[in-house]
Amino acid sequence: MAEYANIIVDIFNEKLDKTFQYRIPEAMKEKLTLGMQVYVPFGKRNIKGYVVELTDEPEFEVAKIKEIIGIVTDSVPIESQLIALAGWMKKNYGATMNHALKTVIPIKKKSNAVEHKSVRLKLTEIEAKSELAEFERKHQKARVRLLSALIENPQMDQSMITQKLNVSGTVIRALETMGIVEVVSERSYRNPVSHLDSKGYHLTLNEEQQSVVDAIERDLDQKIAKTYLIKGVTGSGKTEVYMELIAHMLAQGKQAIVLIPEIALTFQTVMRFYNRFGDRVSIMNSRLSPGERFDQFERAKNGDVDIMIGPRSALFTPFSKLGLIIIDEEHESSYKSETLPRYHARETAIERARMCGASVVLGSATPSVESYYKAKTGEYELLELKHRVAEKPLPKVEVVDLREELKAGNRSILSVRLQELMEDRLKKGQQMMLFINRRGVAGFVSCRACGHVLKCPHCDVSLSQHVTRQHPEGKMVCHYCGYEIPMPKTCPACGSRYISGFKAGTQKIEMIVKERFPQARVLRMDMDTTRNKEGYEQILSAFANQEADILIGTQMIVKGHDFPNVTLVGVLAADLSLYVSDYHAAERTFQLLTQAAGRAGRGSEPGEVVIQTYQPDHYSVQAAKEQDYEAFYEQEMEYRRMLLYPPVWNMLVILCASKQEQTAYDSAKLLVQEIDTWQENIKAAMERVGEDFKKKRVFPVGPADPAVAKVNDIYKKVIYIKTKDYQTLVELKDRLEHYMRDNRAFKDTVVQFDFNPMSGF
Incomplete structure (x- = not known):
């Protein structure tokens, strides 16, 4: 049993990297656990703190270490649970407790609150008129203006008084001191979804969706907490299933967290939830200002919202009555943190749910091999949606061999077949999406004479070419450290003029498409065009409102979006994700191709998909063409077993x-x-x-x-x-x-x- 406890005395006002060590009394050693709130001596007073680490190692002279006074029993705030979760993350993912705490409690300092102030008249009308007469006699014009207005309207916004009546704060304070008025302050929380306009909810589940909902609700009603994997083909209506389950939890007074993989999904997903649940929904993501993030944190703690939607950081929403965690597109790699602690949102969600008796629902058309393996071995419960809503057919998929295109003399990034279909859709007034897993203009720039590749002097990577308004000639950028140089006109190694970029990205494709189809309205969506806070929303709204014919983008355009008028999807280079040095390469390729294909034919018209590749016979490409997850999974698991990779090992x-x-x-x-x-x-x-x-x-x-x-x-x-x-x-x-x-x-x-x-x- 541990001898000492490291304790944070104030989560919000003290720096998180500052803990204080206390001795654990003998009577407490068996009771004390991570996250518990305790009373400790601090300076000349006793205050509350949270146990963040239990240890046998004293950090300074043992005689000077004070003892914990007692355990707080009257309340168990949500912070206790989150701190216990941070302890679990530290143990299971290898990081300091400080790293884990900064992850689960992201709001470290209270941001400036938005306060709504109003001025209220404290006197009766007769008393106020008497004071008014006195102010008039003394020619105190500002006081006369203020009191006259308050006699007409006994409570007014302070901003209106200062701006419209031209009355200073000094005058208001003077009347407050005299007991004539009082200033009322109310905390106003910023609401990132307040601008949305609810259109109501008018959907009814089909038989397949209802059977999945019924299966999960039976367990929820019996207080059986499990992890479920919903494997549903693209367009099968998984979001409606999630909403039905959330409605069931809300009726029981519980709260729900919905994780989504990309900020790009927020707009459409939130709109669907907002139409059904109104102001009980909020969002948490990295594009909110610190003030907005703090306000969502507070609204969740105060019970003002019941549903939080966002990427993996939303998992740490301080809900005290959490009943359900939903992870949509659970196969996404963005659920794994790339910074310390390198936690996976799926495993961490399951642990948080275990702590509070909640259930977890994972959903995907292309589940991760790890999740499907656990569903097959009984660790998760597998539920399937095998058909699209309203029995709409899955899109027709064609694979184009780019080697044959080259042999036929077509050097364009757009195959002949794809160009024909694009021409057809433009004539019919239908929309299309072109997907490539790369942004900017080129993957790398090299000299065709000597083979020299331009590399970053600080990093072991090639520089990428970018063309912008400020740099029409192009610039070379390192995507790791930000190092930049102008695009050279000659090779720095041999002086040759034959230096250029390879592997076209979104920007280059946009130029090619506009040149080939000058009549088409084209939108581009990648990290470069969505840097500002509303970038995603503006582009997605414009495309949804059919203000553009073609949407070109990186993988953020192929996940979860529902555009009924899109009848053609072109995957321009399926191989780009196939031969990276990562054992997930085939899985990622299959998932991307299947998800991309799933964007087509979601409305009344059937969809078509063209997959362009140099490896048409690869099993991930063939399985994506047939939309056959089982065939892909069996083949992939053979390799994983043979090479002892996860999830087998x-x-x-x-x-x-x-x-x-x-x-x-x-x-x-x-x-x-x-x-x-x-x-x-x-x-x-x-x-x-x-x-x-x-x-x-x-x-x-x-x-x-x-x-x-x-x-x-x-x-x-x-x-x-x-x-x-x-x-x-x-x-x-x-x-x-x-x-x-x-x-x-x-x-x-x-x-x-x-x-x-x-x-x-």
């Missing part, structure tokens, strides 16, 4: 980063030696008691260079570790953290852990 990646390449390598080498020592000790201990060592055995690989071995002059080395049992990796991580804590060899190295990574370091 578990993987831990350890990153060592330093300003000196040799230092990073030496640190990684020391960790590999410690892993070998730990493994030998475990093996010896298990053999002594006659246990099978196989289930605890780990297989380390490395140190090795990651895909990008240098970023911003920081060198990286990685170690890959595979084993069957996840908890073994957690134990190993704990051992390595302990080993590094007092080891001077790691003073110039940053070490990070990533469990079952979604992408490389």
